[in-house]
Amino acid sequence: MSDTDLMPSDRLEYLRNIYFFHAMPLASLKEILALCTERNYSAGSILFFEDMPGDCFFIVLEGEVEIWKRFGQPDSILLGVSGKGQPVGEMALIDNRPRSATVRAKTAIRALVVQASDFNELLANNNSICLSLLKAVTLMVRKSNEAHVNDLDRQNRELARANMELRDAQEELISRERLSVLGKFSSLILHDIRNPLSALKTRVELLKANRDDPEYFSQSIEKIEGDLNRMETLAAEFLDYARGDIRLHMTVCTIDRLFDRFRDVLSLKRCPGFAEVRLINEVTRPIIIDEERMLRVLINAGENACKAMRDAGVLTVHASMEGDSFLLSISDTGSGMPPDVLEHIFEPFYSKSSAGGTGLGMIIIKNIVEAHRGTVNVVSEVGKGTSVNIRLPVFV
Secondary structure (H helix, E strand, O other): OOHHHOOHHHHHHHHHOOHHHOOOOHHHHHHHHHHOEEEEEOOOOEEEOOOOOOOEEEEEEEOOEEEEEOOOOOOOEEEEEEOOOOEEOOHHHHHOOOOOOEEEEOOOEEEEEEEHHHHHHHHHHOHHHHHHHHHHHHHHHHHHHHHHHHHHHHHHHHHHHHHHHHHHHHHHHHHHHHHHHHHHHHHHHHHHHHHHHHHHHHHHHHHHHOOOOHHHHHHHHHHHHHHHHHHHHHHHHHHHHHHOOOOOOOEEEOHHHHHHHHHHHHHHHOOOOEEEEEEEEOOOOOEEEOHHHHHHHHHHHHHHHHHHOOOOEEEEEEEEEEOOEEEEEEEEOOOOOOHHHHOOOOOOOOOOOOOOOOOOHHHHHHHHHHHOOOEEEEEEEOOOEEEEEEEEEOOO
């Protein structure tokens, strides 16, 4: 016997097994059954469209229906499939609002249909049905909440697993990057330290052979000091970059003393491109900075200027105050940089100079300035030169 051939008593039991009517007394079920009419729908038929008025609801006796959101549109979503023994469209009778979805027959179906007007009239005259529906809806909401919570728990577990996998992948990428950087470090260290070491070894050998020549001895000592200074500079750059987090040692410093120290370093380096070095200090009071680090800033900027000025040029270092800020500008009259080079100057190991170098000079300048809670910007024009402009907050 098919569902459509059910006897009235069997249909009452059928309705009782549906959650929507589960708590209703037998007398109420009989009243509802009296309102039901049976209808057949072919596969593909639309029972109702989204946003239509809720004029009836259906109880599927046989077959399946699809529930669609934005049916017929490119972004349509299939929300689910309902089958035998499930009500469809019942909520529109309760909240008296338009349909929230479109229902289409997936297969040929048979269904019981209850008109909204008949059902509402029954509710108005039967409080027990209202109470039973309230219990049924409450149960449905509880189950829906439980399903939602379970779905959230599942999603959270999946997200946690995905996050763990992402962290593992990220750690692997970081590890590979560190190995790559380590390889680059090793190559740069070997390349840049080998040259002054070779020169130093040669000078020592020649010094041994000419130890009785005072003038040669004096010149060799100066050159050896230059080689040692170069190696010391390389080591300082690598250490500063490798540490990453620069720890400042703040002291009271006068700009005159800082400039004097910078001038002494320049005299040892003997940059061939400098025809003139101008140190202009308009700061008359001491300031609190990490003097050694700021000297490193001047040295790095000065070395870059030296490389940019193959012919005789002018290096100008200008210190001044502007409100509560200390301004430091290091400018040269060298070859300058095109925009495509300028935008990469703060990247580690980036260097377009044929004069060599670690490619860390500018990023170390940036790190030191930012550790002082300051800012640095570079202005450059091809054929006219470059200016490194630094602004630091003043602490005294």
